[in-house]
Amino acid sequence: MSLITSPESILDITVAAMQSTEDQRLKSLIVSLTKHLHQFVLENQLTELEFERALQFIVGIGQATGANTNEVVLAADILGVSSLVSTINNLDLDGGSYAALLGPFWRKNAPLCAWGENISRTDLGGQAMEVRGRIMDEFKRPVAGAIVDVWHSSPVGFYENQDEHQEDMNLRGRFQTNADGEFFFTSIRPAGYPVPTNGPCGELLRAQKRHPNRPAHIHFMISKPGYKVLITQVFDSTDQNLESDPVFGVSKQLVGEYLTDAATGICKLNHSFLLQAGEMVFPAPPIP
Ligand code: BEZ
Ligand code: FE
Numbered sequence: 328m329s330l331i332t333s334p335e336s337i338l339d340i341t342v343a344a345m346q347s348t349e350d351q352r353l354k355s356l357i358v359s360l361t362k363h364l365h366q367f368v369l370e371n372q373l374t375e376l377e378f379e380r381a382l383q384f385i386v387g388i389g390q391a392t393g394a395n396t397n398e399v400v401l402a403a404d405i406l407g408v409s410s411l412v413s414t415i416n417n418l419d420l421d422g423g424s425y426a427a428l429l430g431p432f433w434r435k436n437a438p439l440c441a442w443g444e445n446i447s448r449t450d451l452g453g454q455a456m457e458v459r460g461r462i463m464d465e466f467k468r469p470v471a472g473a474i475v476d477v478w479h480s481s482p483v484g485f486y487e488n489q490d491e492h493q494e495d496m497n498l499r500g501r502f503q504t505n506a507d508g509e510f511f512f513t514s515i516r517p518a519g520y521p522v523p524t525n526g527p528c529g530e531l532l533r534a535q536k537r538h539p540n541r542p543a544h545i546h547f548m549i550s551k552p553g554y555k556v557l558i559t560q561v562f563d564s565t566d567q568n569l570e571s572d573p574v575f576g577v578s579k580q581l582v583g584e585y586l587t588d589a590a591t592g593i594c595k596l597n598h599s600f601l602l603q604a605g606e607m608v609f610p611a612p613p614i615p
Contacts, residue, residue, distance in 0.1 A: 338365040384527050391526035395488065397431050397613050398526045404428065404574035405528050405537075413558075414578075417603075425601060427560040427576045430546065431613045432486045437476055437499035445513040446477070446500040449493045453482030453515035454587070456594040462508045462549055463601050469508025470602055473551040476501045477512065479544070484520030516585065516594045519543040519566055522573050532573060539573050542566035543585075547600065548609075555605035561598050 329340055341361055348354035367373070373381075384402075391398035403409045409428050417426030440446065447453075458477070462470040478499040480486050487497040498517075502510045521539035524532065532539055543563040550556045560576060561583035562569060569577050583598045 334369060338362065341365075384531075387527035396523055396526075398523070398528060400431055400613065401522060401526070401528045401574075405522070405532060407575045410575040417555075417557075425578075425580050426558055427578070427581055428574060429548075429558050429610055429613065430560075430574075432488065433476075433478060433546065433548065433610070433612055434488070434496070434499060435609075435612045437478065437501050438496055440500040440502050440512065442502070442505070443511045443513060444500065444502075446498055447513075447515045449497045451481050451483075451493070451515060454592070454594050456514050456516045456585075456596065457511070458514065458545065458596045458598075459509065459511045460597060461599040462504050462510070462551075463599060464554070465601060465603055467601075469504075469506075470551055470554070471504055471506045471508055473504045473508070473510075473549055473554075473602065474501050475504065475510045476548040476550070478546045479514070479517040480520050482515055482518050484518040517543050517545060517563075519563075519568055537573055538568070538571065540568050541572055541574065542568040542577065544576075545583075545596070549600055549602060550607055550609070551602065552607050553604060554602040554607060556607055556609055557600055557602055558610065559600065561596065 329336070329343070331337055331340065338361070342358050345354060345358055345361070348357070368378075371377075388398040388402045400409065413426050413428055438446075460475075462473045462475065464470055476499075478486070481490060481493065481498060485493070487493040487495065487499065498514060500512060502512050504510050519540050519542050522532075522541060523529065524539045529539065543566050544560040547559050547561065548556060549559075560581060562577050562581055563585045564582050565585060569582060583596050585594050585596050587594050
């Protein structure tokens with residue numbers, strides 16, 4: 328093993344120490360990360376105080392993470408990294424992406440619902456909403472028997488697990504597509520909401536003069552054996568924060584037309600999704 332002769336020499340020594348890693352993917356990922364970190368320090372001539380501050384931030388996101396919050400995920404989100412990982416792993420044929428962040432609020436085992444069932448089980452007021460769509464494969468053929476798992480916030484922007492006024496699993500449900508690949512559910516129109524701002528990520532957003540408000544959206548997780556699980560969100564085209572989402576989740580394909588029917592006052596959304604062939608692998612639920 329060589330000894331340090333210059334700032335730059337530390338990288339060579341560090342990389343040399345990693346050469347026996349058996350897992351080749353682990354080896355190349357950690358070597359590459361180390362190179363980028365060293366380059367970052369050199370390029371910015373990081374001071375000791377700045378380094379200490381950076382380490383405090385990382386300790387802080389760990390400490391702010393608990394049973395109902397995940398500040399580590401939030402940090403990846405507000406730096407655009409979660410969206411980047413989701414996008415490069417879910418490119419469609421046009422080079423866009425129909426996938427979006429899972430977010431911290433998905434819960435496994437939402438109630439299995441009948442066609443058209445209302446998932447607004449606690450009376451919260453708000454605008455009635457009807458959501459229809461079709462699930463298709465890459466050849467635009469309908470996918471029957473797919474499970475469409477949906478969850479969204481209330482008309483004042485709270486998920487059920489953040490709000491003592493909502494019953495367990497309110498505004499969550501799983502629907503099965505019919506023979507034509509279609510699904511239909513009813514609910515109430517969701518509002519946008521702020522990402523948590525009481526931890527280190529909130530402090531960073533304030534320092535950067537960024538607002539924390541996500542545009543209103545509905546989450547979808549669509550699955551069927553033989554297809555990759557599609558995790559996505561459909562955003563409200565009328566929301567003023569579409570272009571300033573704090574977690575960079577909005578792509579053109581994911582802006583949905585939330586149209587108010589003049590006769591009934593009901594908000595109607597119609598949105599279709601494509602599934603790619605592949606292995607059906609579910610994510611770990613961020614909250615129980
Ligand atoms: C969400 O869409 O639920 C979400 C995503 C990232 C951070 C916070 C919330
Ligand atoms: Fe959300």
